[in-house]
Amino acid sequence: MSMVCGKNFRHVCKKCNWRHTAQRETIYKIICGNRNHPAVEEVWKAAREQLPAISLDTVYRILDEFYRAGICGRFQYGDKMIYDGNAASHGHFFCLNCGRISDFEFPAGLLSNAGSLGKITEEKVGCTGICRECMASGIISAQGDEK
Ligand SMILES: [Zn+2]
Ligand SMILES: [Zn+2]
Numbered sequence: 001m002s003m004v005c006g007k008n009f010r011h012v013c014k015k016c017n018w019r020h021t022a023q024r025e026t027i028y029k030i031i032c033g034n035r036n037h038p039a040v041e042e043v044w045k046a047a048r049e050q051l052p053a054i055s056l057d058t059v060y061r062i063l064d065e066f067y068r069a070g071i072c073g074r075f076q077y078g079d080k081m082i083y084d085g086n087a088a089s090h091g092h093f094f095c096l097n098c099g100r101i102s103d104f105e106f107p108a109g110l111l112s113n114a115g116s117l118g119k120i121t122e123e124k125v126g127c128t129g130i131c132r133e134c135m136a137s138g139i140i141s142a143q144g145d146e147k
Helices: 010-015 022-032 040-050 056-068 134-136
Strands: 073-077 082-085 091-095 100-104 124-131
Touching: 010 022, 022 040, 040 056, 040 082, 056 073, 056 082, 056 124
Parallel strands: 091 124
Antiparallel strands: 073 082, 091 100
8 A cells, every 4th residue: 555645646536536626636736745744734724825715624634535545644743743745664853953854764674573563553763853954053052952
């Protein structure tokens, strides 16, 4: 069940047996064209620029559909649900200073030990720190404080 984000959306709809709607297409484009790990509210905000009447509930429902179809990833971060246009296995670097969430790759099979303990239903591989950009800005000298 891996479907790479960025494919022709009509194709995706056909494969998933979905009706091709402007709402689905708009959200698909937002998620796939965006590697910033938006929260649901941010996706909603972007979607409203094109579809002013779209409701937050609809955005939730469509994102949930996409997640179940393997189009995007998602994870809980603080009190937010974050959606990720990169559905492949990867880790996250959380910057304590600017809040940026960056992707990093890890070697295939990294989670095979975990898999021997049971069925993995959600992957969470990550670390917190100060990102390169913040380090370079010179504002941060040592560890930042958790927000
Ligand atoms: Zn940063
Ligand atoms: Zn990611």
